[in-house]
Amino acid sequence: xALESYGPIAIFAILALVFPALTFFLTRLFRPDHPTPxxxxxxxxxxxxxxxxxxxxHFQYYMFALIFLVFDVAAIFLLLWAFAWGDLxxxxxxxxxxxxxxxxIMFVATQYALKKEEVIHL
Numbered sequence: 001x002a003l004e005s006y007g008p009i010a011i012f013a014i015l016a017l018v019f020p021a022l023t024f025f026l027t028r029l030f031r032p033d034h035p036t037p038x039x040x041x042x043x044x045x046x047x048x049x050x051x052x053x054x055x056x057x058h059f060q061y062y063m064f065a066l067i068f069l070v071f072d073v074a075a076i077f078l079l080l081w082a083f084a085w086g087d088l089x090x091x092x093x094x095x096x097x098x099x100x101x102x103x104x105i106m107f108v109a110t111q112y113a114l115k116k117e118e119v120i121h122l
Contacts, residue, residue, distance in 0.1 A: 063113060063116075066113065067110060067113055070106065070109065070110070071106075071110075074102075074103075074106050077102065078099075081095075
């Protein structure tokens with residue numbers, strides 16, 4: 001009975017995985033391909049580019065994006081944990097210890113990332 005209630009979720013997950021891949025390949029199959037020298041320019045609006053088209057970004061931007069992503073995921077886990085706090089009070093404490101372990105791992109990973117960034121600057 002429990003597996004029957006997860007059927008729609010499984011169908012949704014399969015569709016969520018198949019639809020982007022399917023549309024990606026179908027657009028590659030049906031799109032018109034008429035290259036011209038003007039279309040091969042970096043800007044297709046007719047403007048002539050100045051300088052190099054490829055810009056090398058600093059590593060700090062990548063690191064800040066990763067740290068933001070990690071904290072975003074951590075915020076979601078902490079929010080869910082805070083909502084479940086009342087239900088966790090009767091448990092053996094494993095859930096409470098696991099969230100503190102999660103926070104410790106996040107702290108150590110953030111400190112490592114920040115130290116790694118300092119080493120790159122030197």
